[in-house]
Amino acid sequence: MAKISIIGAGSAMFSLSLIKDICLTPSLEGSVVSFMDIDEQRLESAYSLCERYAKEANIHLVLEKTTDRRESLSGADFVVLAALVGGHQRLKDGWDIAQKHGYRFGGSLHVMHDEGFWINFDQLRLMESVMLDILEICPDAWYMLVSNPVMAGVTYLQRKYPQAKLAGFCHGSNGVKAVAEVIGLDPNHITYEIPGVNHFIWLTEFRYKGENAFPILDRWIEEKSAAYIENCATCDWLGPKALDLYKKFGVFPIGDTGNPGGGSWPAWHHADQETEHLYKEDPQAWWRDLYFAGGAAGVERIRKVSENTTEAVMDHFPPVHSSEPMIPFIEAIACDVPRVMILNILNDSNYVPGIPLDFQVEIPCYVSGIGVQGIKTKGLPKPLINFALRDRVAPVEIELQAYDSGNLKDLVQLVMMDPWTRSEKQARALLDDILKLPSLAAMRQHFN
């Protein structure tokens, strides 16, 4: 049986979701799950809740908890990194500063996005320090990057530590099922290919019961999208911005590709309030209401269920698979149950032609006891490869260069790449102000 170490297990919502999926995977019964977090109280709370859940499900699991990462890694077969260093407050603080300097949501990968450079810096440091521990303590373990930045993390770590068994996870590609449902197709009968880089993935192949499904999508757009758009929320996966991108590129943006979660690419649709209104976009509200408030509501819900030990956890969180890819991945490898899954790995065999071979791609992989084996995709239309290079690869490369060099000049260049930067002065002013945030002491020192 497998030992799974969850780093950042204090996120009860995340841990419970994993445990639920394990309980729904009979072949993983008997596994050891080690909950690790530096916050003892959150750890205890998530641990107790999950323990109750496994008991209610009548599934035998060995649940452990520790604040000692190295202890958690000892003997691990899978290490899931789910931690976000420093929580959400400094993300919001950084955005407040950036907005004062003229930055907007929209194509801003490293400023007005939850992969802001001041967030990513600590995330990359954490990713790398866990990597080093793994290579020392459990070098055969699979390192599963769930925390962002997946694109930068996979690229950086797999390049620097080619011996590492590493994969990045994102549920964004599940968005294709939501698209199918909206246009009236049973998601169980679609097949598809959605290649790209993380948070920049495009539906290039789409079939329903074996037939090309793009004509069905086109008909829906022609006949029904107007009524749909009338009633849909802002930042909708099938809203006017998504349809415009489809019209422009001939392939459909999936998941966070054009969404706030991926940085609301591109900037064009967010030029000003009027334009955003036209495209029914409101990233500010999305982050506020869906992301932060939604997350807080989840935490509150978890807290209540935790405190109320007279009711079953299962009554509040019924045993339905989360459709997150982590547990199916673990089962495929640990129990040699081969399956094709969408994962984030290095493009080392040109799976998506045009993306550099040493950069991350999000592609279908054959996952089994052998490990993770990339599947060659049909690739992206040339214009999108160019935008991927311009708006994803280039800034991430600069970011990684800055991370390696500790040179402030590189960080300035990174901010200069942001679509809202109009002058070096503006970029430097933003940087100065953000680096003053009290929680960024380590970063200030690195870029001294």
Place this chain on the structure above:
Amino acid sequence: MAKISIIGAGSAMFSLSLIKDICLTPSLEGSVVSFMDIDEQRLESAYSLCERYAKEANIHLVLEKTTDRRESLSGADFVVLAALVGGHQRLKDGWDIAQKHGYRFGGSLHVMHDEGFWINFDQLRLMESVMLDILEICPDAWYMLVSNPVMAGVTYLQRKYPQAKLAGFCHGSNGVKAVAEVIGLDPNHITYEIPGVNHFIWLTEFRYKGENAFPILDRWIEEKSAAYIENCATCDWLGPKALDLYKKFGVFPIGDTGNPGGGSWPAWHHADQETEHLYKEDPQAWWRDLYFAGGAAGVERIRKVSENTTEAVMDHFPPVHSSEPMIPFIEAIACDVPRVMILNILNDSNYVPGIPLDFQVEIPCYVSGIGVQGIKTKGLPKPLINFALRDRVAPVEIELQAYDSGNLKDLVQLVMMDPWTRSEKQARALLDDILKLPSLAAMRQHFN
């Protein structure tokens, strides 16, 4: 529904096997199967037999027959090339000549093998002329190379016609199931990877119910192989030669890798009669008894069933899937039923590191409505890559150069590469004598 064109359908054994598999694949019911052969009598005979079979199976198929290849290709979705130009006699004639010149079975890819250079020449010409017809008449069709040489054919055609939808087929990898059965494992519970080039594939990953199965193989070798070898036939898949190759390289030869069907690689085990006896090898007998006599017996059996219309064909050829990959391939693509299959395609994304990117490899592929998508393999041990380059890639490259140039000098070089060639004089004498065969007029003209 699909239209499948079988070029060389006069091989009743082959055609019946395909039709049987189609009848066992409900989603292909209603398909059109066009039987094409230049031999009208063989065509008629195979066609009638298959028609009887489909009727008995109560499966609706539209069976057509024609001696006009272009007619058969018209509207085809899949073109299966199964023809062998000139039949077997000139193969035997060539071998008789070669043996007089000192050639032996054993690592002789282009002389003492059914891919002899004088056979391959006409095969490549046929492959290419069918290719050109396909590109003109049914450019969207999948071209399925079943005839040998698959390695040279896939390499040559896909390089020269990159727009072609092409895959090479070989059932050799099924040999892993026979290996599993002999060592006492249920083939339904094994998983494996067997990468390489056609007829040079090696079991590098092997699991039984999720656990590494090599220790089981090792134990079988330790405890039971001696008794097995006592009773096994010559040229056995688990005979002393195979075990010696496993011992030498640490991975197990599968299918025709060390077998007469793949050219009895390498020459070492065939140095002389004594050595062959030691390794329980007798390729001469294998070709005579198993290949030619076995094939003739099959033809005779088919003839009898054809003539006896009072009995059901099905009584003699029960409806059991052949385990040949062609019909599962067609179903996967035509009906968008994704499956992972072992196929022969170009190594264009470095699926087997070390094999040139523009050379054929035999690898697992993800086959679906999208088409054929190679899966990155873990590759072969370095020594085997070197032997693949030396004994497969290099001679095939010379052969293709000769085919392109029409220069006899290149053909001499090809024969010079044969492990049994001791002098240029010997090579030239062999060439001279073989090119005198009456049936090789076209080849003589090409290399004039």
